Amino acid sequence: MNELQLSKRLECVANYVTEGSKVADIGSDHAYLPSFLYHQGKITFAIAGEVNQGPYESALNQVRKCHYEDVISVRKGDGLAVIENGEVDTITIAGMGGALIVQILEAGKAKLSGVTRLILQPNVMADKIRIWLKSNGWELTGEEILEEDGKVYEVLIAEQGNPDAPYSENKAVQLLLGPFLMKEKNAAFQKKWRSEIESWKRIVAQFSEAKQTEEVKQKKQEFQTLIQNVEEVLST
Numbered sequence: 001m002n003e004l005q006l007s008k009r010l011e012c013v014a015n016y017v018t019e020g021s022k023v024a025d026i027g028s029d030h031a032y033l034p035s036f037l038y039h040q041g042k043i044t045f046a047i048a049g050e051v052n053q054g055p056y057e058s059a060l061n062q063v064r065k066c067h068y069e070d071v072i073s074v075r076k077g078d079g080l081a082v083i084e085n086g087e088v089d090t091i092t093i094a095g096m097g098g099a100l101i102v103q104i105l106e107a108g109k110a111k112l113s114g115v116t117r118l119i120l121q122p123n124v125m126a127d128k129i130r131i132w133l134k135s136n137g138w139e140l141t142g143e144e145i146l147e148e149d150g151k152v153y154e155v156l157i158a159e160q161g162n163p164d165a166p167y168s169e170n171k172a173v174q175l176l177l178g179p180f181l182m183k184e185k186n187a188a189f190q191k192k193w194r195s196e197i198e199s200w201k202r203i204v205a206q207f208s209e210a211k212q213t214e215e216v217k218q219k220k221q222e223f224q225t226l227i228q229n230v231e232e233v234l235s236t
């Protein structure tokens with residue numbers, strides 16, 4: 001990867017950045033995403049935020065190597081703390097777990113008032129992000145799921161709007177699978193959820209062998225319902 005060539009995963013994130021945006025890429029590491037976006041002429045300004053020294057230095061080196069210092073500001077700090085109010089209209093956070101992304105958004109809520117678009121790429125637990133967006137006035141406007149090097153990644157796009165808009169009945173399943181992804185059901189989606197079902201089935205088998213306390217019976221029932229709901233989505 002470099003400023004000319006991103007991974008398929010980060011390219012998917014880049015595709016959702018609109019022309020002329022000002023972007024904060026939080027947890028930017030090497031700053032390839034903002035460098036690529038500027039090289040493409042898509043953005044006018046970016047902040048590459050990093051909390052850790054090593055990745056912060058590699059972001060600085062990358063930006064210096066490209067002579068992009070005037071347009072990409074590399075800043076060291078935790079989450080959205082590196083942004084001043086009104087500096088950016090788009091925030092990208094990629095390559096972390098969903099729980100950490102939620103933690104960053106929650107802690108930085110005050111910095112989100114002028115932001116019109118979030119592009120979030122959790123490696124796991126995308127459902128935690130959907131739940132946070134829905135409770136915080138953000139409308140999920142698009143989703144992607146893709147496979148790269150044997151791993152499946154999700155990308156969630158959100159804008160300020162009606163947080164209930166993408167959801168209808170059976171919200172719990174939609175929050176877990178993604179309302180857009182479960183309509184499309186592409187190969188990566190099938191792969192991810194078939195593999196989850198297999199691991200849930202192993203858990204159910206372990207519960208069946210355990211002492212049948214009320215708690216065990218209840219947990220087993222919860223997993224069986226989950227398996228049934230997700231199998232139903234995959235088969236229709």
Ligand code: SAM
Binds near residue numbers: 079
């Ligand atoms: N965004 C890049 C990508 O998708 O390829 C790098 C992902 S890397 C796996 C995650 C980066 O997030 C690390 O460089 C880590 O230092 C940074 N990070 C983790 N927690 C952070 C936080 N609270 N604020 C800023 N950066 C954070």
